[in-house]
Amino acid sequence: MENIVEFKNVTKRFKDFSLENINLQIKQGYVTGFVGANGAGKSTTMKLMMNLLQADAGEVKIFGMNYAGNEKEIKERMGFVYDSNVFYESLNLKDIRRIIAPAYKNWDDKTFYHYIKIFELPLNKAIKTFSKGMQMKASLAMALSHDAEFIMMDEPTAGLDPVFRRELLDILQDIMENGRRTLFFSTHITSDLERIADYITFIQKGKILFNDSMEDVQNRYALVKGSIDLLNRDTEKLFIKTERSSYDFQALTNDVAEVKTLLGNRVVIEEATLEDIMFYAKGAKHQNV
Amino acid sequence: MTNLIRRDLIIQKFQLYLFIPCILFFIFAGSHMSAFFIFVFAGFFIPINAYSYDEKAETNILLNSLPYTRTQIIASRYIGAIFYMAVSIIITTALFYVFNRPFTWADIAIGAGITLTLFSFSFPLFYLLKPGNIGTAVTIGFILFVVLSGPAVIFFEEYLTPVVDFLVSVSSSAIYLSSAGIVTALYAASWIISQIIYQRKTF
Numbered sequence: 183m184e185n186i187v188e189f190k191n192v193t194k195r196f197k198d199f200s201l202e203n204i205n206l207q208i209k210q211g212y213v214t215g216f217v218g219a220n221g222a223g224k225s226t227t228m229k230l231m232m233n234l235l236q237a238d239a240g241e242v243k244i245f246g247m248n249y250a251g252n253e254k255e256i257k258e259r260m261g262f263v264y265d266s267n268v269f270y271e272s273l274n275l276k277d278i279r280r281i282i283a284p285a286y287k288n289w290d291d292k293t294f295y296h297y298i299k300i301f302e303l304p305l306n307k308a309i310k311t312f313s314k315g316m317q318m319k320a321s322l323a324m325a326l327s328h329d330a331e332f333i334m335m336d337e338p339t340a341g342l343d344p345v346f347r348r349e350l351l352d353i354l355q356d357i358m359e360n361g362r363r364t365l366f367f368s369t370h371i372t373s374d375l376e377r378i379a380d381y382i383t384f385i386q387k388g389k390i391l392f393n394d395s396m397e398d399v400q401n402r403y404a405l406v407k408g409s410i411d412l413l414n415r416d417t418e419k420l421f422i423k424t425e426r427s428s429y430d431f432q433a434l435t436n437d438v439a440e441v442k443t444l445l446g447n448r449v450v451i452e453e454a455t456l457e458d459i460m461f462y463a464k465g466a467k468h469q470n471v
Numbered sequence: 472m473t474n475l476i477r478r479d480l481i482i483q484k485f486q487l488y489l490f491i492p493c494i495l496f497f498i499f500a501g502s503h504m505s506a507f508f509i510f511v512f513a514g515f516f517i518p519i520n521a522y523s524y525d526e527k528a529e530t531n532i533l534l535n536s537l538p539y540t541r542t543q544i545i546a547s548r549y550i551g552a553i554f555y556m557a558v559s560i561i562i563t564t565a566l567f568y569v570f571n572r573p574f575t576w577a578d579i580a581i582g583a584g585i586t587l588t589l590f591s592f593s594f595p596l597f598y599l600l601k602p603g604n605i606g607t608a609v610t611i612g613f614i615l616f617v618v619l620s621g622p623a624v625i626f627f628e629e630y631l632t633p634v635v636d637f638l639v640s641v642s643s644s645a646i647y648l649s650s651a652g653i654v655t656a657l658y659a660a661s662w663i664i665s666q667i668i669y670q671r672k673t674f
Contacts, residue, residue, distance in 0.1 A: 232536050234674045257538035268533040270482050270524065277481050284474040285537040 184210040185246075186332050186364045187231060192240035194226060201226055201388045204240070208332075208381075211361050213354070215375035216368035217456060218385035219464070224368040225265070227385065228336050231366075232262060244332070258287060261325020263367075265337035267317045271310040275303060275320060286328035294327035301353075314341045318350070326357060333357075335367035339374050347371075351378055372456035382456065384463070391463060403459055404438045407431070408449035417444060423462040434462035475539065475547035476554060479521035486520055494563050498572050506567070506574035510582025513563040514556035515589060521551070522597060532674050545669050549662045552590050556583065580647060584654050591654075591661035598668045 187208035194201045201223050208214050218224050229235040230242055233249045233256075242249065244256045269278050275298065283289045298305060301319040309317065318338050325333050339347050355378055357363060369375060375382060375396075382399050384391040392399065406421065410431050418424060420441050421433035434454060435441050441451065454462075480487065493516070497509045524530060525548075534544055560579060567574050600608055 229674070234532060234535055236673075253540050254538045257536065260536075262536045264532065264536075266529065268529045268536070270530065272485075273482065277484070280481055281474070281478045282537065284477075285539065 186210045188243040190241040192237045194237050208366050210364050212380035213365045213378050214381040215379035216383045222385045223388045259331045261330030261333040263321040263335040263338050269309045274306050276305045288328045297323040297326050315346045332364045339369050339371050402436050403454040405452040405454045406433050406435050406449050476551040482524050483520050506578035507581040511585045513559040514586035517555040518552035541669050545666045587654050587658050591657045595661050595664040598665050
């Protein structure tokens with residue numbers, strides 16, 4: 183399986199924040215969800231991916247190429263949806279098409295108008311009158327019109343109403359159908375990912391906690407509930423983080439198999455959602471996860 | 472690259488309707504103004520207005536996400552500025568001609584020279600400044616200009632005679648040629664500086 187994006191020990195430091203030694207692979211033909219709390223480094227990672235920022239150390243490869251010398255070729259094949267509007271606000275979609283279309287060799291007007299129709303976007307209204315959802319659809323239409331192989335979306339579902347969020351997820355599922363496309367999208371609404379993501383990349387405080395298939399994550403992680411008497415130095419090692427009440431505990435584990443052998447049916451094991459993982463991982467030390 | 476230059480026209484569609492009325496206003500109301508001043512205004516109008524759109528971080532994110540290199544983005548700015556200045560001056564010349572306002576080739580040459588010098592200083596400065604600070608910079612620049620123009624005039628009055636004497640002693644073609652050389656060097660240097668600044672910029 184080929185990696186569309188590969189980060190090798192990428193480090194980027196800012197005054198008050200840094201990404202340290204990021205290793206990341208995005209698999210071709212799949213949807214990878216990028217989760218993490220606000221300020222965890224999602225946008226910075228995506229900017230490194232688009233070469234809007236340059237890494238201080240390490241290597242960023244897209245389609246197996248470095249940006250140096252291949253910037254145009256990489257960006258020809260990439261689509262982008264940012265969390266804020268990047269199009270000229272006072273222009274309408276027709277004019278924006280006139281600016282963006284000639285930038286791409288692969289641009290196809292037929293596809294563009296097709297998606298404008300499907301997304302029900304007005305061609306003659308200024309972008310500033312668009313809702314967040316419409317702006318997002320406009321960006322997506324642009325990405326699809328030049329047949330981007332890799333589409334990067336930064337928080338596409340944030341600020342959308344639930345009905346539209348579902349609609350968007352359906353659209354994304356549709357565009358993934360031919361298996362040629364790769365989608366990478368960041369969100370902190372984890373339920374969206376449970377619906378469509380094949381892989382999950384989890385970032386926390388500038389570090390990647392895991393980069394695994396959804397199935398793996400679901401098999402490995404679980405919520406464990408039981409009596410507090412069961413907790414001792416050995417059993418606590420199984421948990422990433424433990425929450426105690428006077429009689430019971432509830433904890434997140436990343437080693438379900440081991441929990442089963444050690445504690446068996448003395449505990450209740452429940453499937454952990456991504457949100458559970460996000461919540462429990464927050465207070466945990468990196469090496470435990 | 473031509474797409475990037477063409478973009479300047481698309482983004483300021485509405486302001487372009489103001490261009491000709493503005494020039495006409497200067498031609499009729501500014502009969503006391505030197506013709507070269509009107510050429511400077513005309514040449515400056517479109518490129519600087521286009522630049523004001525590029526000030527926004529979002530616009531830079533868009534341009535840098537499209538298949539363009541940073542070198543191309545800067546090149547389009549510098550080549551586009553010359554192109555739009557030339558077109559604007561041609562239109563202005565035509566309007567001068569139609570409305571019988573006298574002007575000389577020297578007015579056009581001086582106008583273009585001053586405009587290019589202004590671009591040379593303003594572009595790198597704009598790329599260097601953080602978005603949102605450009606308005607402040609322009610205001611400060613204007614105040615400095617007003618404050619400094621007084622002493623400058625006094626300075627020139629004092630030394631004008633030797634300067635004029637010197638200029639009279641050399642042929643006018645030599646003056647134009649050397650000015651053209653200086654302006655070209657200035658513009659080229661400005662281009663290189665902007666390029667270095669923009670390469671390092673983060674969005």
